[in-house]
Amino acid sequence: MSLLLLDLDDTVLDRSAVVRRWARRFFGAEISPPDLGRLLDMDAGAKIEHDEMARQLKERYPVASSVDDVSVALGEALRGGLEIDATVWTSLTTARERGWSTVIVTNGAVDTQERKIRASGLDRVVDAWVVSEAAGVWKPDPVIFQEAAERAGQPLTRGWMVGDNPHSDIAGACNAGIPSVWLHHGRTWPAELDFAPTGTAGHCAEAIMAIVGERPASGTG
Numbered sequence: 001m002s003l004l005l006l007d008l009d010d011t012v013l014d015r016s017a018v019v020r021r022w023a024r025r026f027f028g029a030e031i032s033p034p035d036l037g038r039l040l041d042m043d044a045g046a047k048i049e050h051d052e053m054a055r056q057l058k059e060r061y062p063v064a065s066s067v068d069d070v071s072v073a074l075g076e077a078l079r080g081g082l083e084i085d086a087t088v089w090t091s092l093t094t095a096r097e098r099g100w101s102t103v104i105v106t107n108g109a110v111d112t113q114e115r116k117i118r119a120s121g122l123d124r125v126v127d128a129w130v131v132s133e134a135a136g137v138w139k140p141d142p143v144i145f146q147e148a149a150e151r152a153g154q155p156l157t158r159g160w161m162v163g164d165n166p167h168s169d170i171a172g173a174c175n176a177g178i179p180s181v182w183l184h185h186g187r188t189w190p191a192e193l194d195f196a197p198t199g200t201a202g203h204c205a206e207a208i209m210a211i212v213g214e215r216p217a218s219g220t221g
């Protein structure tokens with residue numbers, strides 16, 4: 001195996017954990033899923049957007065800080081969410097040193113996803129990326145995995161997929177006929193699904209090292 005396919009959001013880049021932690025600390029409350037989704041879609045450098053979002057958040061969550069203070073803190077959290085975990089960086093570097101090609105396969109808008117890839121520095125540590133909007137095909141369609149393999153110049157049959165979403169990442173890997181590691185993030189695998197990952201892991205770096213170290217990840221149970 002020599003082709004490592006990786007989902008972006010909540011896999012290589014765990015922005016939702018960073019932003020959720022910030023919101024909990026700042027507002028003393030769990031942030032609602034729609035608010036979290038909107039925060040994750042925001043540009044970490046767009047001050048005007050941050051001011052407007054800060055106004056809205058202040059209306060919805062109990063906080064004494066001024067709109068300005070919320071806005072500044074929000075910008076810091078969003079930029080923090082673009083930093084790659086050091087262990088993930090090391091595992092990606094190790095994978096390449098061991099001869100693996102690394103390709104991000106992500107569903108989403110080209111602008112948003114490429115901005116995250118470049119802002120986080122991921123563009124320096126992966127060989128390529130495929131964004132669904134540009135490819136015109138979305139996970140779990142196996143065609144997007146084929147496209148990723150072609151960009152890496154590797155046969156798809158030598159691939160592994162790592163991702164957190166059962167319906168796009170793991171279903172996609174099954175459709176493409178390649179093994180996968182599911183990042184469970186504390187969840188149990190949905191029993192109603194008639195497919196399953198090859199292995200599970202609690203963290204992206206753990207998944208990558210299990211694959212490139214050619215040790216199997218822990219079973220699904």
Ligand SMILES: [Mg+2]
Binds near residue numbers: 007008009010011165
């Ligand atoms: Mg994901």
